[in-house]
Amino acid sequence: MSHTKKRHSPEEETQPQISFIKKFFRVSKPRSAEAESQRESKSTETNAHQPSRGAPETSAADPAKPKPLSSETEGESRVEKNEQFLQKLGRKAAGKCLDLNNCGLTAADVRELVAFLPFHPDLEELDLSWNDFVGGSLYLMAPKMHVVSKLKILRLCSCRLTADDAGALGEALKVIPELEELNLSWNRRVGGNLPLILQSFQEGSKIQTLELVDCALTSDDGAFMGQLLPMLQNLEILDLSLNRNICGSLNSIARGLESTSNLKVLKLHSCGLSQDSIKILDAFRHLRNLRRLDLSCNKALGGGFEASPAHMATLKHLQVLSLRQCSLTADDVTWLTQVIPLLSNLQELDLSANRKMGSSSENLLSRLRFLPALKSLLLNNCALGKEPFTALAEASMHLPGLEVLDLSWNKCVGGNLNLLLDTLELSSSLQVLTLSSCSLVTEDVVLLASLIRTGHLARLRKLDLSYNDSIHDTGWTVFCQSVQFLKELMELDVSLRPSNFRDCGQWFGPLLCAMTKLPEVTEIGMQRWVLSALQKEELECFHQEEKRIIHFDHGGVQ
Incomplete structure (x- = not known):
């Protein structure tokens, strides 16, 4: 202050x-501002009362004397300086x-x-x-x-x-x-x-968007915000993310939110929310126009949802919900299982990095079928077991508009990708498929190759198969021979784990050949695959012949 x-x-x-x-x-x-203002004022006064130096005073009536610059000339000069x-x-x-x-x-x-x-x-x-x-x-x-x-x-x-x-x-x-x-x-x-x-910002303010991410806001700032919010009747977007010290004033903010009925986006990512501060959910019954809610990375929040009323169920227009890394417990998952089917307009759901929910998420994942508008589903690192994965596979068949699916770091996917076969065949919208560190085996990538060759996954733009070191070279070869059919592909990642280095197999040639037939591709991740001298030469020739810039991130150095 x-x-x-x-x-x-x-x-x-x-x-x-x-x-x-x-x-x-x-x-x-x-x-400093006052001083600057005074200096400018004094300078203006001085210039107004002193004649310019260097030339004698001239009479306006004397046609032989030079005339002052016209306002038009001055304007042109200023435009030129601005440019x-x-x-x-x-x-x-x-x-x-x-x-x-x-x-x-x-x-x-x-x-x-x-x-x-x-x-x-x-x-x-x-x-x-x-x-x-x-x-x-x-x-x-x-x-x-x-x-x-x-x-x-x-x-x-x-x-x-x-x-x-x-x-x-x-x-x-x-x-x-x-x-x-x-x-x-x-x-x-x-x-x-x-x-x-x-x-x-007084009552009647026209402010619609207020973003204060990582501003080191204090508890007093949070209390002030709670008092200010009722005045901001036009507010639609409020982002207070990465301000952990406002957690002590969240009750004040919650009371303020009750008066912001036009709010559409609320972001409280990493704000130190705890089980006690979950009372902020009480304000949601007043936020009937909310479209986006981000409570992610509040690790102490886990276990607090079970005691909360189902006010989130009143968010009929909610389109984006992020509960990533919130340490959700089995009781939280039970609460969420009751709420999710009521959010029929939900388009994006992020439950990533909640490892405690894995074994108890079967009922929750089976109810995703009641979200027909869902476009993005992020479940990476949730410690899913085979039963929850099976429930997800069955529910995902009812999500025709799914564009983004992230199942990374769920080991149960390896050897069981065939459970998603119907979903991958029916999905005509899928653009991003992320299966990093899923313990995929050779049969899994052969299945993907078959789907690609038969025209499925045609809209795929990003495919991440990294950190799946158990796939044999024969599987990579079959897969790379099919990649050429992914005409909209922009990014492909087949990198190995940081601790593993392998010689690049015979599949590298088909991969290079496929790249010549993919007009959109810009990035190929191949970390820790070691290229032979001949393969390096092939890659150099490829770069010389191709007019497009494709970044091969191979980094094959031990």
């Missing part, structure tokens, strides 16, 4: 505000959008940008993300932001914003009433200064 204090004007003190928020707002913009500024940064103006993301901006560039803004009063989108030197320079921009008052989108991700920038940004936001999206993610000095920045 800034150490300076702000005296409220009578008009400000008469405005109705929540007392909790009011406590945080008694701050002023940084002195030079953008050209220097390798960017072009695009209508109402100015994208200077990752341009290596310096403090001097920020000064040029300040001079640039008044000539673009219709600017609606400004992105300065991933420019380290923006931090500490916002005081230069704050006094000029009123000239782009139509701004709707402001992104300042990873700009190393300072505590002083927080004050300057708070002042700037006061003169941007049309703002709809604000992204301050990956600026850790935002933490502890959030009330100072968002002081202008």
Whole structure:
């Protein structure tokens, strides 16, 4: 927080505000901004009252004397300077959008940008993300932001914003009433200064998207957010991910969420949620328009769902649900089994890295058949047994729109891929199939090859068969002879485990031949397959003859 204090004007003190928020707002913009403003004002006054040096005063009536530059000429000069500024940064103006993301901006560039803004009063989108030197320079921009008052989108991700920038940004936001999206993610000095920045977000604010990922938000910031949320009636996207210290104020946030009925996306990835903070689910009964819910990577959450009311069942419009790495227990799985069939609009489900759910997930996986709109199913590293895998195989036949299926790190798939035969034959939409470290055997890849040759899996764009070291060279050969029929394939990975190195077999020739017939492929993963001298020569010739760039990541060095 800034150490300076702000005296409220009578008009400000008469405005109705929540007392909790009011406590945080008694701050002023940084002195550096005031000093800069005073210097600019003094400079303007001086220039206005002093004649230019170098030439004697001339009479306007004397036709022989040079005339001052016309406003049209000045305008052309400014346009040229603006173009030079953008050209220097390798960017072009695009209508109402100015994208200077990752341009290596310096403090001097920020000064040029300040001079640039008044000539673009219709600017609606400004992105300065991933420019380290923006931090500490916002005081230069704050006094000029009123000239782009139509701004709707402001992104300042990873700009190393300072505590002083927080004050300057708070002042700037006061003169941007049309703002709809604000992204301050990956600026850790935002933490502890959030009330100072968002002081202008009052009732009636048009803000729709607020992203504060990994901003080191404090418990006080979380409490402030809980008080602020009821004012943000237009809020649709809220991302507080990677702020573990707000867990102590989640009850306050939950109460605030009850008033955000228009919210469509809520992300609380890795926020330190625990069994106690699962009470935040109570707010879900008010979020009837929610489309995306991310509670992933909250490892202490496991065991808390069983005691929670089934408020998630009211999320009739939910399309994306991520519970990855939440340490789900058998009781949690029982709770989820009751909820899942009621989410009929669900399109993406991520239950990855919940190893405790494996043996008790048979009933849950069998109920996936009630999700006809499901497009993405991620179950990697769930320690599935044969019975749950069989239940999944039977249910997946009822998912005709499935586009992404990830079963990696489930050893039960090896030798049992035939259980998915009907699903793979019926699926006309599958684009990503990930079977890494599934203990696949030769018969499994021969089955895949047969499906590919007969025209199934025709829309596959990414196929990951890595870390399946038990497949013999004969199986790889049969498979590589069939790859050429995957006309939309972009990525293929057949890498070996980090601890294993093998000589590349006779299948390498058919693989190279297949690549000449696949117009979309860009990446072939072959880590730890050791190429012979002849195979290296073949690969070099392939690169010389092919006009496309295909990256063969073989790394076959022991």
